[in-house]
Amino acid sequence: MVAQILRLRLELLWGALRAPGALVPRLAGSLVVIAAVVLACAGILGLVADEPDVAAALLTLTGTALVLGFALSPVMSGAEDPLDPRRFAVLGLEARQLIGPLALASLVSVPTLALIAVDVCAAVTWTRIGVPPALAIAAAIVHVATCLGLARLSAAFGTHVLRGRRTRELTSLFVLGIIVVVLPVVVFFSSLEWGGHVPSRLQAVIDGLAVTPLGAAAGMPGAVVFAWPRAGVVVAVALLTLAAVGAAWAWSVQRAMTTIEPPVDDRDRGGLGWFAVTPATPAGAIAARSIVYWFGDARYLMNLAIIPVVGLLPVVPLLVAGVPGTIAALVPVPIMALFLGWVAHNDVAYDSSAVWMHVTAGVSGLADRVGRLVPVLLVGIPTLAVAIPVAASFHGRWALVPAFLGVAAALFLGGLGLSSVASVVAPYAVSRPGDSPFRQPQRTGSGGVIAQAAVMFGTLVIAAPTLWLAWRALTEDVRLATAAQWAGLGTGVGVLLLGVAAGAVLWDRRSYRVMEFAAAT
Numbered sequence: 001m002v003a004q005i006l007r008l009r010l011e012l013l014w015g016a017l018r019a020p021g022a023l024v025p026r027l028a029g030s031l032v033v034i035a036a037v038v039l040a041c042a043g044i045l046g047l048v049a050d051e052p053d054v055a056a057a058l059l060t061l062t063g064t065a066l067v068l069g070f071a072l073s074p075v076m077s078g079a080e081d082p083l084d085p086r087r088f089a090v091l092g093l094e095a096r097q098l099i100g101p102l103a104l105a106s107l108v109s110v111p112t113l114a115l116i117a118v119d120v121c122a123a124v125t126w127t128r129i130g131v132p133p134a135l136a137i138a139a140a141i142v143h144v145a146t147c148l149g150l151a152r153l154s155a156a157f158g159t160h161v162l163r164g165r166r167t168r169e170l171t172s173l174f175v176l177g178i179i180v181v182v183l184p185v186v187v188f189f190s191s192l193e194w195g196g197h198v199p200s201r202l203q204a205v206i207d208g209l210a211v212t213p214l215g216a217a218a219g220m221p222g223a224v225v226f227a228w229p230r231a232g233v234v235v236a237v238a239l240l241t242l243a244a245v246g247a248a249w250a251w252s253v254q255r256a257m258t259t260i261e262p263p264v265d266d267r268d269r270g271g272l273g274w275f276a277v278t279p280a281t282p283a284g285a286i287a288a289r290s291i292v293y294w295f296g297d298a299r300y301l302m303n304l305a306i307i308p309v310v311g312l313l314p315v316v317p318l319l320v321a322g323v324p325g326t327i328a329a330l331v332p333v334p335i336m337a338l339f340l341g342w343v344a345h346n347d348v349a350y351d352s353s354a355v356w357m358h359v360t361a362g363v364s365g366l367a368d369r370v371g372r373l374v375p376v377l378l379v380g381i382p383t384l385a386v387a388i389p390v391a392a393s394f395h396g397r398w399a400l401v402p403a404f405l406g407v408a409a410a411l412f413l414g415g416l417g418l419s420s421v422a423s424v425v426a427p428y429a430v431s432r433p434g435d436s437p438f439r440q441p442q443r444t445g446s447g448g449v450i451a452q453a454a455v456m457f458g459t460l461v462i463a464a465p466t467l468w469l470a471w472r473a474l475t476e477d478v479r480l481a482t483a484a485q486w487a488g489l490g491t492g493v494g495v496l497l498l499g500v501a502a503g504a505v506l507w508d509r510r511s512y513r514v515m516e517f518a519a520a521t
Contacts (some may be wrong), residue, residue, distance in 0.1 A: 037114045041121040052129040056222035057198045057206050059122055063143055063218020064209050066115060070147040071214075073111075074155040083155070085256040098257070099250050106148050119144050131221040142238055143217040149245035156252045210234045213241040278374075282363045286371025290347075294375035299350060303343050304379055311336035311387075329394035330474070333387050334467075337408040338459060340380040341415015345455040347372050348514055349427040359515045365507030369420050369500045376416060384408045403470040403481035406488025410463035413492030417499025418455045418462075424506045426451035427517055462495055463488070 044062070047055035083102050106112060119140040126136040198206075210219030211230055216238035223234035274291045278284035294300040311332035318328040348355060358368055388404045428451060469484035507514070 033110050033114050037117050040118055044118065044121040044125050047125050048128045051197060053198050053203075055125060055129050056225075057202060059125060060206050060210060060215060060219040060222055062118075063122065064215035066118065067143070067147055067150065067214045067218065070111075070115070071150040071154055074151055075158040083152075085253045094257070096250075096254075099253050102253065103148065103152065103249065106152060112144075112148060115144060115147055126221045131225045135221055135224060139217060139220045139238075142220065142242055146213075146217045146238075146242050146245060149242070149249055152249050153245065153252060156249075156256065211237055213237060213244075216241055282361075282367035283371040286358070286363070286368055287374035290372050291375045291378065293350065294379070297350070307336055307339045307343065307383075308332075310339055326395050329391050333384065333391045333404055334407050334411055336387060337380075337384060337411035338415060338456065340376065340383065341412045341419065341459055342452075342456050343419075344372065344376045344416060345419035345422045345451060346427055347419070348423045349429065349517075356515050359511045365424075365504030365511070366500070368507050369503045372423075373416055373420070373500070380412050384412065397478070399478045400470075400473060400481050402485035403473045406466050406481075406485035407463065407470050408488070409485075409492040410466040410488035411459055411492075414462040414495040415455065415459040417492075417495035417497070418458050420496075420499040420503035421506065422451050422455050424503050424510055424514060426454075427514065462491055466491060 040062075044059070047058055050058075083105055085098050085102060107116075122143075123133075123136040123140040126139070127133050206215075206219065207230075209215030210223055211233050216234050219234055220238050223231040274288035275285065278288040278291075294304070314331050314335065315328045318331065319325060388401060388408060392398050392401050392404060466484055466488040469480050469487055473480035473484055
C-alpha cells in the first residue's frame, strides 16, 4: 500500500511538470528553493564558529519559524491538496489503511526535502557544539514529523473547513496576520546587541518558545544539553505535540473518509468578497458590509488615514522643545489608540439611508453592534501591534512593552465600548455618500460636538488608572508595567463588553429613531 501511494505521488508530481506551460515556472521555483536551502544550510553549518549558546539560540529560532511556516503555508497558498484522503476513496480502502501511507507520501515534495536538508544540517551543527548525536538525530526526526503533521492538518483544514471561502480577502487576512507577527519580531531583533552572547531579552523569548508546541522540537537539544529552565517540560511538550498532531491527523483522515459534505459551487461564492469570508449570520453579514464600506468609502478612509498623522504630529514640537527622543517616542501609541477607539463613535450616521436594511430585517442590536466593530478591530489591532514594538525600540526599554499594551488596550477597547453606545444615542449628520470627506453639513445643534467630546473624555477617564500605573512604571518601578498591562486589558475588555451590551439594548429600543435620523440627513 505504501509503495502504491508513493508511486501515485511521484506520478502526480511528474504529471504536474508535464502540464502545458508548467515546466519552466516549476523548475524556476525549484531552483529558487534549492538556492535558499543551500544558503540556509551554509548559515546553519557556519554557526559552529559562534559561541554554543548563540548557535543554540539561532537554531531554536530557525526551527520554530519552520514549524510556523509549515503550519500556515498550506492554508495561505489555497492550492488543492494532492494527498486529500477523499481522492483515494475510489480504491475502496479503510481510513486506517491510509493514515500511515499518506503521511509517508507527504515526504515526496520539494518543501519537505528542503526541510529534511535543513534539519540534517541542524543536527550536524548540534553535534558539533556538544549535543550527543542520538539526541540531535531524535530531535531532527521529531521536528520533521511535527512540521509535516501540521502541514497535513493545515491542508485538511483548508480543504474541508475553508472550502468555497478561498478568496483574496481571506488571503489578505493571513498576510495581515503575518505582518502583525513579523514586523514586531524584526524590530525586536534589530534592537538587540549581541556582543558574542545571547542577549538576556532574547534568551527569555527562547525559553518561552521552547515550552510551546511551535518551539519545543527545535529547542529540545539546547534545553537538555545547556540546561535551560524547564528542560524536562520542553521534551515533554515536544513529544506530546507530536502525539497530538498524529492523533489529529488520524481523526482527520477518518472524518474525511466517513462524512459527505454538500458540494460548494464556487461560482455562487466567487464574487461575494468579504461575504464569502465572514460567517453566514446577521453579525457576519453586517461585518462584511462594514468592511466593504470602511475600505471603499473615502469618508471612512479619511478617518483612518489621519490617525497615524495625529499620532506622530505631536512628536515634532516635543523634539523642537528639547524633549528627549526616548520620551517623545512614548506619545504616538496612546494617541493612536485613543483615536482608533473614538473613530467608530458615529459609524451609524455614515450608513445614511442604508441603515433601513438593519431595521426592517429585524437584526438584533447585538448583531449590529458586534458586526460594526469588526473593521475597526481589523485596522486597530495590526496598527497597534506594529506601533508598540517600534515605540519600545525608539524608547530603548523593552520592559515597558506590557505598559504600552495595557495603555493601548484601555484606550482602544474602552473607546470602542463607549462608541458602541454613542453611535446609537447621539448620531450626528456627516457628509453623504459620494460627497467629499472634507465637506461637512451644517448642524443646527451641538449634539455632534457633545458626542465627540463625551466619547474622548470618557475614554481618558476609563484609561486613567492604567495611564497612572504606566507612568509609575516609567518613572519609578518598571515592574509596575505588568500591573499596567492587566489593568488596561481588564478595563478595556470590560468596558467593551458593557458598551456592546448597552448599545445592543439601546439599538433594540431606538432603531426606528436611528432610521428616522438617517432618512432626515
